[in-house]
Amino acid sequence: MSSHPSLRPLYDFSGWVVQQIQVTPTIAVVKLHRDKRLNVYCPHCIRKASVNKKVMQSAYDLPIGPVNLVQVLYEALQGYCSGCKSYFTLHPPGIDGYAHATKRLMHYVCRLCRFMPVNKIQVFLPISTSTARRWDKRILAKYLPDPDLDKLRVILIDEKSIGAGHQYMTVVINGETGEVLHLAEGKKKTSLESFFQKLTPKQIKNIKAIGIDRAGAYKSVIRQYAPKAQIVFDKFHIVGNLNTAIDEVRRSEWRKANKEDKQFIKGQRFNLLRNGDKLKEHQCDDLARLFEANEALFQAYLLKDAFATLWTYVRPKWASKFLDNWIEWAKETGLRPLIKFAKGVDRDRNEILAWIKHRVTSAKLEAFNATISRIVKRACGYRDLDYLYLKIRQEASPPVPQL
Template sequence: MQDNNLGLPFWEGFLASDLERKNGATWITLVPDPRAPLVCSGCDSNCWQIHETGWRVVRDMPMLGDPVWLRVRLRRVRCSECGTRAERVKWLDRHARVTQRLAEFVGLWCQKLPVAHVCKLSGLHWDTVRRIERTNLAAQIAALPDAQPTRLVMDEFALYKGHRYATVVLDADTRRVLWVGEGRSREALRPFFEWLGPERCRAIEAVAMDMNTAFDLEVKEHCPQAHVVYDLFHVVAKYGREVIDRVRVDEANRLKHDLPMRKVVKRARWLLLRNRANIPAEKLASLDELLAANQTLSTVYIMKAALKELWSAQGAWQWRTAWQTWLRMANESGVEPLQKFARKLKPYWRGIVARVRWPMHTGQLEGINNRIKVMKRMAYGYRDSEFFFLKIKAAFPGNP
């Protein structure tokens, strides 16, 4: 179908000279508008000489449900400043095979939908959509201001099945995800400090984390002046696994001749691990009866509450008194798993008392990790970790 050189605003500088529909697609031929200035893509100056012309086929937004292909006549100009360069086309990036508005459309929907769904919506191939999204994500991250963190939060999340993890580092003040890397070892975390650089490492004052020795050692090597702050949630969770759960199993085994009581103890796992404030009212009586009937379980349950109080101390001396009392009670309890846990916890006392001066925790990252899991489920997983990590950093750019 021939047209009388129709100019449209979304193809600025070009005229539609031909339109035809074949094989379920719309093909439009675009030629340069002789009234539009010829601009060098290198220096944006007007040019007057054309070196050569050629054709490029690009995709544009679908029209009435059909894909749209553009045959565009492009020119190379002779610029007095840059030499031979391609002309500047406002709606088409250099070497691009899709228009800017289609790329923006894909980038917008990739923030809300999985790549496979965006492919169906735009009619583009999976690799093309992912390449566009990767470019957009990199541009978003590059546009962010330089990070100048003074307090950090570190945590991990499951990347794949089979105990494969990734580490996330958050700026505690701006809530910006600064870095994501595969693994949770010292070697996995080291690239973050190399990216941060010696000057910014010296500005770090405190780092909140769980009781991960690898994190601890790497922070001390690169930021020796920083205070390590151990998170209450992870310490109490570790206490639940290594003390309460162990004692519950041992007590159930000891009660093998008292089957009714053994059954009660075996089924009380979540009742013992949950905070008392979160236990339904109808279950509290069962908990109190269990603790009254079993002295050992009662001891470790009370010691858990006392352990949590260490994070509520208002001053260093109050904390020191509470800490020494807890250690003495643990050592005198006669409960072997509790005594073993106290011995393991003792070398970490500096990271616990640091909470008095630096009231930090990894709760900020726990919420972010939950959103990361949602992102992973929506996409049915990601084919490469680097792309996934770009999405995470772009999704959490921090507060302005």
């Protein structure tokens, strides 16, 4: 065991003096003692205080080269202030007495948790997985900036599954910047109400459009808390609903078809739902044979293709006229799944046509699905929703500054 004076500048803790640094191949120990020339002041009222006793404590610190286990031994002063009648414990600046670690080590762990699985950190540092999570959460809660709620114009709302057993959470993001604004357990009204309750009347007034899908209980909450904001039903969910109706027609026709006709319908699901400009030549030939054999599927495909025209309009009034015609076409087919979809489109006309004005989609939310999955996998699962919210916000923020 040897002393290393050249390492002293690494342990410059104001008010404490490096007494000795001992390094072995497996552990490094840094011993500090309080500078006796300095007075002790109360951290609450900054008055001169008395020292009752000194207690030796230890804290983990950053590794030194190949030595992962570094301990700082120091005198913690337990004092009393007669001015404010309070007791206190004085630690060297830069050491967290509660965590028994230096703050720079905690920041280092926070950075590691962002880029590697949390259960691998114990390979590089002498801390447990639970300790790494606890430190990471503390640093993020203290240093991550709060979301900007003053300049909200467009927000997107959706529910996301975060694990087995249908565990859902409600996510709210800024529709323009993609910044995560809110995360709450479940997908009920209360999950979204807690977001609007955080906003001031002025912040709510600034919101012009809110993008959601047609399912869930979010619409009534929006009407209650932001009645002047225009609800925009997500374009991709509407198209998905139409594709579901087309597939229901396909399955119904397959069940009714005789053995000879079934061979034309079988295996055509993806060709029916795929955009026409993305079909290969042999796939077009397959569809042509299918349409010759089954008129209902031909009608369904034409309606699907025609519906895509809705998203090309730039004026809601023109789009509304087109929608009137499309709904009539769907009803004339006599196909129940398409008639049901058409009635739903007519019912939700205002929210669907709002897309023409605001062009709001859930693309940013859907793109964030992969991010959420990656975060959950890297952390080996989450039981703390507040911690998950911090990790999601961290993903869209610059790294927390290293001390």
